[in-house]
Amino acid sequence: MKQKKTGKHNLWKWGFLTLLAFNIAFVGILALRLGTFREPSSHISQTVSQEDVKIGTFKSSRDQLNDTVQAYLKQYQTKTYSYSFKATSKNVMFEGTYTVLGYKDPLYVYFTPVVLGDGSIQLNVDSVSAGTLSLPVSEVLKFIDANYKLPKFVEVDSKKGTLILNLPKMDNKVGLYAKATDFDLVNDKISFDVYKKK
Incomplete structure (x- = not known):
């Protein structure tokens, strides 16, 4: 016997996957922003030492x-x-x-x-x-x-x-x-x- 597909289970499944994707994207962007330097330190030291x-x-x-x-x-x-x-x-x-x-x-x-x-x-x-x-x-x-x-x-x-x-x-x-x-x-x-x- 086949089970009837109901839209309720599919809706919950897609909602969970969408929420999971947003959370992963948020954590990834946050990690990327925290890991990059605003100014490269080598550029700053070169400018100061030459002038x-x-x-x-x-x-x-x-x-x-x-x-x-x-x-x-x-x-x-x-x-x-x-x-x-x-x-x-x-x-x-x-x-x-x-x-x-x-x-x-x-x-x-x-x-x-x-x-x-x-x-x-x-x-x-x-x-x-x-x-x-x-x-x-x-x-x-x-x-x-x-x-x-x-x-x-x-x-x-x-x-x-x-x-x-x-x-x-x-x-x-x-x-x-x-x-x-x-x-x-x-x-x-x-x-x-x-x-x-x-």
């Missing part, structure tokens, strides 16, 4: 920056040629003297600053004023490079009409250097990230 340590951010106004730069540049002044860099509301100005036929004329070079990806600042020459003389930009930059004592991290490119301030290459006793992040003279927002060399 210098950021110790803070330095925010400044034009006036504060001018005072800091002038104090830093005191060690680079000579009896023959002294100079200054000043940030104005529109540009960066180099002020010094230019010697022509034995006469010293006031020299003003105006630059537009651009922050580069590595934290350096590129100063592009806008205009040159040497008394009433009209001088080529490349000659003025060659004169500055040859006669003025500039910091080692300042790179003069007379052909392109630029000065590059390689701030990450600054050298000092404590091993600190800066990377420019914002150099907005119009809105008076100047900021640098400060790093400690390893």
Whole structure:
């Protein structure tokens, strides 16, 4: 004799199997999530060991920056040629003297600053004023490079009409250097990230 199939036994059987499948899936997902690391530890240690340590951010106004730069540049002044860099509301100005036929004329070079990806600042020459003389930009930059004592991290490119301030290459006793992040003279927002060399 055959037993009659009733839907009740089949329904309970399928319900039990479905509940069992959900429980197994839940335990499997839970075990998988608990067993995986959020960040690979080798990646974290590589990042820290290859880079210098950021110790803070330095925010400044034009006036504060001018005072800091002038104090830093005191060690680079000579009896023959002294100079200054000043940030104005529109540009960066180099002020010094230019010697022509034995006469010293006031020299003003105006630059537009651009922050580069590595934290350096590129100063592009806008205009040159040497008394009433009209001088080529490349000659003025060659004169500055040859006669003025500039910091080692300042790179003069007379052909392109630029000065590059390689701030990450600054050298000092404590091993600190800066990377420019914002150099907005119009809105008076100047900021640098400060790093400690390893």
